[in-house]
Amino acid sequence: MKPCIALTKGRIEKQFLEFFQSLSYDVEPLINKGRKLRVETDQFSFVFAKGVDVTTYVEYGIADLGIVGEDILIEHQPDVFNLFPLPFGHCRMALATEVGKEWPERKRRIASTFTNITKEYFRQKGESVDIVKLEGSVELAPILGLADGIVDIVETGTTLKENGLVIKDEFLEFSARCIANRSSLKIKRDVLTPVIESFQKGVAVK
């Protein structure tokens, strides 16, 4: 049986395809997939999903391998084998606030998609905050007065800057990761080992 790989749609997918092509795999069917969410190549089955759903497909053994941001693994703690980092998808987690706005001593409200990471960050600091969950465009929350600050992913810092926010603290660094279903690693060892080894070689030369 061909290995099934679940890919996080969007920027990780694009960066993975470049990486995959650099390992001399055929990416043609993936580049020309249109709106298809499932693509078969001679060697692999690919499925395309949101990051957190990639972990679900891998956890349930629908996909053998997954390519997902480490932020998702830390936030959702799926029961998967976290194999190794990949040389793309680099970003950080930051606490950010509005430029020139006073940081309240008490009764702080923080908006984030990453509510578990946020909770743990403030728990470690011994500070109590209210957390509001948002699904995206988190930078809007302080501007619109929904929150005093945000905890979100930062790469270039452009989104923060263009929305009048500044970093108050940076506390985690991430990259994309290759994850695997625990049973697949044993049952499909013969087909997965060469793939995993080729990915690892690719990581080593980057």
Ligand SMILES: Nc1ncnc2c1ncn2[C@@H]1O[C@H](COP(=O)(O)OP(=O)(O)OP(=O)(O)O)[C@@H](O)[C@H]1O
């Ligand atoms: N600005 C960024 N720079 C680099 N990596 C990022 C950035 N934003 C997110 N990532 C990484 O890429 C992964 C997927 O993020 P992406 O924004 O493509 O998906 P998403 O947040 O689910 O967006 P959408 O809702 O548009 O699908 C994240 O889990 C994170 O690891």
Ligand SMILES: O=P(O)(O)OC[C@H]1O[C@H](OP(=O)(O)OP(=O)(O)O)[C@H](O)[C@@H]1O
């Ligand atoms: O530091 P930067 O390079 O500007 O990147 C950071 C932005 O990228 C991500 O957003 P994304 O583009 O995924 O949109 P989203 O807010 O809908 O998740 C993240 O949530 C930040 O908003």
